[in-house]
Amino acid sequence: MKIRRAAPEDAATIQQLAEAIWIPTYTPILSQEQIRYMLDHIYDLDTITKQIREHQQTYLMLQVDGEPSGFAAYAPRPENPQVYKLHKIYCLPATKGMGYGKQLLKEVEGKVSAAGSNTLELNVNKYNPAKGFYERMGYEVVYAEEIPIGPYIMDDYVMRKVLTHY
Numbered sequence: 391m392k393i394r395r396a397a398p399e400d401a402a403t404i405q406q407l408a409e410a411i412w413i414p415t416y417t418p419i420l421s422q423e424q425i426r427y428m429l430d431h432i433y434d435l436d437t438i439t440k441q442i443r444e445h446q447q448t449y450l451m452l453q454v455d456g457e458p459s460g461f462a463a464y465a466p467r468p469e470n471p472q473v474y475k476l477h478k479i480y481c482l483p484a485t486k487g488m489g490y491g492k493q494l495l496k497e498v499e500g501k502v503s504a505a506g507s508n509t510l511e512l513n514v515n516k517y518n519p520a521k522g523f524y525e526r527m528g529y530e531v532v533y534a535e536e537i538p539i540g541p542y543i544m545d546d547y548v549m550r551k552v553l554t555h556y
Contacts (some may be wrong), residue, residue: 391490393497396449396461401438403458404449408433411460411480419517424542431540432478447477448501452494459485462494464502467511474502476512495527503553510553513537513546524549 452460460481529549
């Protein structure tokens, strides 16, 4: 397993991973139309490339046996740069239960801590089983929020963890 910082040329791979991960992950809790809409908007090739190139989000790539198997993206919150937000963290369904998601999350936490922050937040759909994973990793629900995205609503919990410095 290897985790490295993503470069702009990784955008197409991130897009392909998102497609392979989102459909099986979100089909039980979101309509196909909402999944497609979100993939088309959040994982647009130009959007990902711009986020990486302009340092809007730091992307990390997870490789298992040399193959792209997951990714994460994080950034300081614009309204409070001392608090970081984990925007994305996904691993291929075939890797579930192998500890790769845990390692990827720990890598993000280490990078955020090294940047001088002690707080990492994330959004998780209220019905996503990943909420339990985040709780096991030390995250706590701090509030619920509904976020409009086009004609849809993301019905999320915001979870937070106070980091110890690595």
